[in-house]
Amino acid sequence: MLSVTNLSKHFGTHTAVSDFSLDVGESEFVTLLGPSGSGKTTVLRMIAGLLEPSAGQIHIASQDVTSLPPQHRNIGLVFQSYALFPNMTAWDNIAFPLRIRRWRAEAIRKRVDSLLELVGLSHRARFHPDSLSGGERQRTALARALAFHPPLLLLDEPLSALDAKVRQGLRSFLKDVQRTTGVTTLMVTHDQEEALELSDRVVVMNAGRIEQVGTPADIYYRPASTFTAHFIGRVNALQATVRAVSSDSVVVDWNGVLMEWPHPVNQSWSAGDTVTLFARPESVQVSPTQNPGQIPARVTHLSFSGALTNVHLRAGDTEIVADILSSQAGWLTNGAEVYVNMIPPKRAESQ
Amino acid sequence: MKSKSMLSLSIFIPIFAFVALFAIYPAIGMVIGSFSNGSHATLANYKSALQGQYLSAFATTSLLSLEGALIGIVGGGLVTWALTRSRLTWLQSTLTAVSSVMANFAGLPLAVAFMATLGTSGFVTIVFEFLFGKNLTDLGFNLASATGLMIVYATFLVPLAVILLLPAVHSIRSEWEEAVYTLGGSIWRYIRAVVLPILTPSLVGTFALLFANAFSSYVTAYAIAGGSINLIPIQIGYLIDGNVTMNLGLGDALAMLEMVVLGLAVVVFLAMQRIAGPNKRGGEGRA
Ligand SMILES: Nc1ncnc2c1ncn2[C@@H]1O[C@H](COP(=O)(O)OP(=O)(O)OP(=O)(O)O)[C@@H](O)[C@H]1O
Ligand SMILES: [Mg+2]
Numbered sequence: 032m033l034s035v036t037n038l039s040k041h042f043g044t045h046t047a048v049s050d051f052s053l054d055v056g057e058s059e060f061v062t063l064l065g066p067s068g069s070g071k072t073t074v075l076r077m078i079a080g081l082l083e084p085s086a087g088q089i090h091i092a093s094q095d096v097t098s099l100p101p102q103h104r105n106i107g108l109v110f111q112s113y114a115l116f117p118n119m120t121a122w123d124n125i126a127f128p129l130r131i132r133r134w135r136a137e138a139i140r141k142r143v144d145s146l147l148e149l150v151g152l153s154h155r156a157r158f159h160p161d162s163l164s165g166g167e168r169q170r171t172a173l174a175r176a177l178a179f180h181p182p183l184l185l186l187d188e189p190l191s192a193l194d195a196k197v198r199q200g201l202r203s204f205l206k207d208v209q210r211t212t213g214v215t216t217l218m219v220t221h222d223q224e225e226a227l228e229l230s231d232r233v234v235v236m237n238a239g240r241i242e243q244v245g246t247p248a249d250i251y252y253r254p255a256s257t258f259t260a261h262f263i264g265r266v267n268a269l270q271a272t273v274r275a276v277s278s279d280s281v282v283v284d285w286n287g288v289l290m291e292w293p294h295p296v297n298q299s300w301s302a303g304d305t306v307t308l309f310a311r312p313e314s315v316q317v318s319p320t321q322n323p324g325q326i327p328a329r330v331t332h333l334s335f336s337g338a339l340t341n342v343h344l345r346a347g348d349t350e351i352v353a354d355i356l357s358s359q360a361g362w363l364t365n366g367a368e369v370y371v372n373m374i375p376p377k378r379a380e381s382q
Numbered sequence: 383m384k385s386k387s388m389l390s391l392s393i394f395i396p397i398f399a400f401v402a403l404f405a406i407y408p409a410i411g412m413v414i415g416s417f418s419n420g421s422h423a424t425l426a427n428y429k430s431a432l433q434g435q436y437l438s439a440f441a442t443t444s445l446l447s448l449e450g451a452l453i454g455i456v457g458g459g460l461v462t463w464a465l466t467r468s469r470l471t472w473l474q475s476t477l478t479a480v481s482s483v484m485a486n487f488a489g490l491p492l493a494v495a496f497m498a499t500l501g502t503s504g505f506v507t508i509v510f511e512f513l514f515g516k517n518l519t520d521l522g523f524n525l526a527s528a529t530g531l532m533i534v535y536a537t538f539l540v541p542l543a544v545i546l547l548l549p550a551v552h553s554i555r556s557e558w559e560e561a562v563y564t565l566g567g568s569i570w571r572y573i574r575a576v577v578l579p580i581l582t583p584s585l586v587g588t589f590a591l592l593f594a595n596a597f598s599s600y601v602t603a604y605a606i607a608g609g610s611i612n613l614i615p616i617q618i619g620y621l622i623d624g625n626v627t628m629n630l631g632l633g634d635a636l637a638m639l640e641m642v643v644l645g646l647a648v649v650v651f652l653a654m655q656r657i658a659g660p661n662k663r664g665g666e667g668r669a
Binding site: 079100103104106108110114116127131 | 558563576580
């Protein structure tokens, strides 16, 4: 559906995006995730045609649109700031792209009314943007971007200007709308939770480059780089030695305990290598008595955060953080001698 | 508490006194004067004010002021537009500062500056004659004419328009333009459907204020055009300083009529400001 090849953008001597390539399939929901300044917006604006690439090609539905002006790309774009026209009501904002396309009045009325119903704003149709709430503006902007049935929808941090509660509601709403309309969607965000929850695939960006592309589970449990591992949530980095390598898994030695670990993507490990394993806090198991494959550790700090209790441990000279369901953490006390093991991540799903 | 507010109020007493002495008292005098012939109440002053040379002075002044306001709004609009589109902040702040100075640089200094450059023995006129062997006057240019006056007016009306339009033009966000493009519209669609509707109240209000400014400009007009153009402020000047004919009652009546024109312009300006406010904030809109 969307195919981007070797896209680059330089601003003077500064390189904002370099060698960015990505294919997005029909009806797929893909997220660009990365820290501030990593070039996410720049990529989106080049795809929308608002920014001219320094190099590379963009194809939409096999048509080369690299030098096509934005008017003719037929892409729905939702801006971070919504960019609703203040002089028009919500209704007129949504009708705007249809009037440009010279739809008949009756067709416009039908389409706008049904979109307003889709986004749950029928009762706010006659209001101007400035008297709508943030969430209502966002839904109006979404309806406007979808009005003309664009085959591709681009969203730039669509939820970042909203408060936490509205954001959570709109997140599932956005996913529902994407599912019902089946529109191919590329969303920019720097909120990892949002990316993991909404996307079919996540593109992790860092300093203008792609760090990793994968399913949310890939990105979360099988990070291809230290950057990705640390950018997406908290992680334990464990030093281990590779003992044996098979086709898709390896046997590693961590503090004298042998574990079967999936072979990482984008890296090639061989026997004898010292490697870093990434284990999420919820993948750490803690028990009061030693089971096979566990090593001793000492509790250094406990912090209660509602559903989970964060248990800080020290095993030899390694710091480990474990997330334990609070309902099952009652026996843990500061300074307690415990035993820990890691649950290895599942193997990568075949692609 | 009370004594404190009394104290701060007392600071305004000299200001109130000043306003009473130099604005309210003369204004009352003007109202009374316009309705009297020295001994009786009469409407004769107004009758004469709306006849003959005075009526034609109103027509000329209005026409010139409309022209000036038009030049100001178009010139100021273009400058402001270019200013906000160029991302050069230093240029923006410099031109804003220059505009503030220029907008206030009216009156005698401005007139003298123009006479010293474009007048019959002005610097530019002489250099032009030296370089091209032609006198500007022979080419049909005369500073003491409607065209000359328009050029002089433009030097303070354009900057004034820039200052008045800048906030509204500034409130236009570049995402709106980009949104129009991604939704399939052209730059013309953007200007017609977004920019003009948002700017209209400011444009109309600014136009009214420029008109009022040009209409009431006395010193500049007098110094540049003297008696060669029949303008209301100049006629009022003649009637009250008695150089040609002294008729205080008629002068007061003309001044009253001018106040009505200026008042209307200010009302339009204020009304437009009110519209620009709530409309931008929204509300239950036009169905
Ligand atoms: N018009 C521009 N001129 C110069 N540099 C720019 C321009 N636009 C972006 N940049 C630079 O390019 C880099 C990438 O910017 P971009 O806006 O794409 O980042 P982002 O990932 O969207 O960040 P954020 O999460 O803060 O929105 C940044 O270093 C930014 O300063
Ligand atoms: Mg951005």
